[in-house]
Amino acid sequence: MPLIQSQSLLFRALEEARPGAIWQKLFGEFWPSYRRWYLQGGEAARPYYLPCLRALRKHMPELLPTFDKLAELAGGGDLEARFLSLFCPPPYVTACSQLVWLGEQPLLVRNYDYPPQLCEGVILKTAWNGRQVIGLSDCVWGLLDGINEDGLAVSLSFGGRLDVGEGFGVPLVLRYVLETCTRTEEASAALARVPVHMSYNVTVVDRGGDFATVYLAPGKSGEISRMAAATNHQQKVEWHQHARATSTVERLRQLMLMVEDTTLSSEALIASFLRPPIYSTAFARGLGTLYSAAYWPTEGRADFFWPGVTWSQSFADFELGERLIQFGNSPQPHHITRATDLREETGK
Numbered sequence: 001m002p003l004i005q006s007q008s009l010l011f012r013a014l015e016e017a018r019p020g021a022i023w024q025k026l027f028g029e030f031w032p033s034y035r036r037w038y039l040q041g042g043e044a045a046r047p048y049y050l051p052c053l054r055a056l057r058k059h060m061p062e063l064l065p066t067f068d069k070l071a072e073l074a075g076g077g078d079l080e081a082r083f084l085s086l087f088c089p090p091p092y093v094t095a096c097s098q099l100v101w102l103g104e105q106p107l108l109v110r111n112y113d114y115p116p117q118l119c120e121g122v123i124l125k126t127a128w129n130g131r132q133v134i135g136l137s138d139c140v141w142g143l144l145d146g147i148n149e150d151g152l153a154v155s156l157s158f159g160g161r162l163d164v165g166e167g168f169g170v171p172l173v174l175r176y177v178l179e180t181c182t183r184t185e186e187a188s189a190a191l192a193r194v195p196v197h198m199s200y201n202v203t204v205v206d207r208g209g210d211f212a213t214v215y216l217a218p219g220k221s222g223e224i225s226r227m228a229a230a231t232n233h234q235q236k237v238e239w240h241q242h243a244r245a246t247s248t249v250e251r252l253r254q255l256m257l258m259v260e261d262t263t264l265s266s267e268a269l270i271a272s273f274l275r276p277p278i279y280s281t282a283f284a285r286g287l288g289t290l291y292s293a294a295y296w297p298t299e300g301r302a303d304f305f306w307p308g309v310t311w312s313q314s315f316a317d318f319e320l321g322e323r324l325i326q327f328g329n330s331p332q333p334h335h336i337t338r339a340t341d342l343r344e345e346t347g348k
Contacts, residue, residue: 015125024073052085086169096157099229100211108295110155142171150182151207151297159199160233165218167195184210192222201230229255
């Protein structure tokens with residue numbers, strides 16, 4: 001069986017309390033790629049500036065001062081501002097696994113599965129609205145997962161549906177939750193309220209151990225559940241091709257077995273995220289595990305880890321720097337749909 005070539009991704013840890021030169025440099029670095037992605041269906045396929053602004057003002061008004069500042073740092077252009085609103089962006093598909101564990105102390109563990117060339121790899125610490133936040137950046141100011149200084153941790157995974165509607169890209173909704181919420185109850189309510197453009201599962205846990213998984217879908221309010229784990233379907237599998245390609249059912253089954261195992265330690269649980277079926281080396285089809293993260297709400301700590309590498313960050317001790325992570329050398333699978341084929345169905 002042929003092997004894919006090794007790939008790598010540079011992970012960087014950056015800190016900037018208020019939007020400024022560091023964020024502006026990041027935007028300049030990523031904007032050419034994001035511009036191509038945002039305009040892939042033509043500029044007319046994206047909403048005009050005023051609908052974007054109205055949607056932000058209606059659903060996430062607390063973010064408006066930061067949005068205005070970031071749009072200014074991005075050059076003040078119409079297209080840049082429309083992109084930064086993340087209102088009705090192009091569709092995109094990930095894999096991912098996430099689990100809340102209530103053993104020795106509350107813990108949220110997740111794997112992020114995606115093509116390396118499409119991940120920013122930026123661990124960003126901010127205090128844009130006065131509340132400190134640490135998380136993995138996406139779309140330059142959204143988040144794939146993260147934690148705030150009040151001990152609220154969140155993580156997203158794709159929800160397994162192809163439908164696209166009017167709403168926000170979910171990374172910005174995660175940013176909104178961590179900027180404005182302190183407990184799972186209010187975070188779940190915000191997630192259920194804010195419209196999203198695709199289906200996602202967002203798992204939340206707070207310092208007190210209260211947790212939820214909110215099933216998001218376009219055109220409807222989010223469904224709040226007491227599920228401690230999520231992969232890439234919701235109540236049932238609807239996109240069977242994607243489910244087979246990503247082993248979403250098998251991964252969820254394994255996660256639930258761990259949730260129910262009262263003898264499991266946090267060390268053993270975290271180690272399991274570096275082993276199949278949860279850990280993926282399927283870079284040949286574009287959805288291998290790029291990083292794993294363990295969020296500790298009571299400690300205000302985030303541990304990012306890979307096979308043989310751990311990088312701990314916290315609000316008390318945030319380490320600037322970088323780590324170059326190598327991927328690849330996995331067998332190319334047979335009879336499994338590639339991520340490129342999946343993206344053809346969704347337009348990404």
